Amino acid sequence: MRKVLAGLLPAVLLVAACGGGGGGAAGSGGAQEATLTLNWYPYGEHAPFYYGLKQGIFEKHGIKLKIQAGQGSGKTVQATGAGQTDFGWADTSALATAVENGVPVKSIGVYLQTTPASVQFFTEKNISTPADLRGRSVATTAGDALTKTFPAFLKRNGMQESDVSIQNIDPAGKMAAVISGRTDVLLGFASDQGPTIKEKAGKDVSYLRFSEFGLNYFSNGLLAGRSLLQKDPELVKKMVQATQEAWTAAEQDPQAAADAMKGAAEQLPSPTVVLEQFKTTLTLLHTDATKGKAPGVNSADDWKKTIDTFQQTGIIGKAAEPSAYWEESVAPKG
Template structure:
């Protein structure tokens, strides 16, 4: 059974996001028991394409799961829904999950999700400015206003680290929260001096005449894992069979996405209103099935350095 819902997205956007609902199929796979309902909360961006592909390809049905995808603007909305049990699984950047871990929230990372391309000249996450902006590098952002989709997460953490490494002063920057779909417009109208966005909004910004001054994830670490799928401790401990089935379906989905970039671009068109000419040009991330422990460790240390967490996570227990 394929279901897709949409919640809480920013309305004002040149690239407004929408959800598509596949036709219901109440027939379980041959020889299987009734499908187990499972809800996953995600951000509808290029990063989450494997989940949509897994639904489309039947990988979740193969594992006996009846998947519903719920969408939101960021991990701040998804985490509470997972903790409360409204969602069985969620998608969030790793720093937000580190913050949750640091605060004692009962969350467990269960799957890798998305990682940097490893190319500092072409990645799926970037810092954009107006075409005529005097800002040329991250070090030029001192005293400026910069947006991310949420605060005290991976966006401002990796930016602070790179800015300071380049000789800038990240403590002088005002970070503000602007949803990814609205960020390019915020740059263009002068609401912010720069914005960190991810695909398909990077390419859309470039197409509109804006410039990239940093491919932020790759600039921090070319092997950076950016996000993960997670669940509550209650689900992990209380229903390990469900978690194992979800992990198996996600592994198939990630492998399929990595091997089929054209399918990734096509599926993105079903849950975002991205023009075909933009989809053809977007930079796709890597979709790994394993975490890069060294990069996640460095990310945790940066989160500690910039006061995002009080204690860096022990990756031996933080990661599955």
């Protein structure tokens, strides 16, 4: 697997000011070096990790953290399972697919428990319900989780794929397609593309969120390879504790958390967009079962619902027990 997945990790975009490499080596002051690979280039959703670095939260827990950009959840999950990164931040659908294909990786806490999956469009399009999508052109990316779950979203709202015109476009091109008018809407995360489109086009953007129209499932969370879970469970526990503390602190001061991302990457959106992205992310942290609990605390019932949804939508062929995907023994508590 290491040979197959060699070269998957993207270039490092940010190294914590304290430096350090990966692999759990001891750093200055006794802190362990660890790498975290994101699902994509840094954007507002990732603010808690940068805030945690700035506030010394990871260092306090004995971790010298290095953050790396990702190139999609699928690659991040595979790299985490192969031990090419200590931890990953990726979509649960990509995790479930990888586990079914034998990749030795597990979730150690899903943070975005309400999916940010949505249909996005300029408000002037006068789209307010899924039925208004009939006859519209939809920008999607072939093979991603959104494309796989969109038919289920349509079906739950009395429609089918033939009611819309699907246009497969690369991830970066979807926004350009909507801005130029080449497509009416796009499929994306409410915590990602929308604020950027609004800023670039100078027009209001609206959403049909899957979660508000009958289809919810787990999205992004923290991952670790089975090898690391067995070899160094203490490092995993420290990372879990530090991540939960960083997200809790960021939730209490969104502006400071967004500001902490300054200089994270050349591709980073403007400060206004980063803040809006993070504020939207904060609306996705819980389900009814976890309201009032700390970020990252998961419910076994929510896991079962998510797994069932993935099976029904064809993301996975066979549903397994939550323990196949989620290492509850080290997951966040509180």
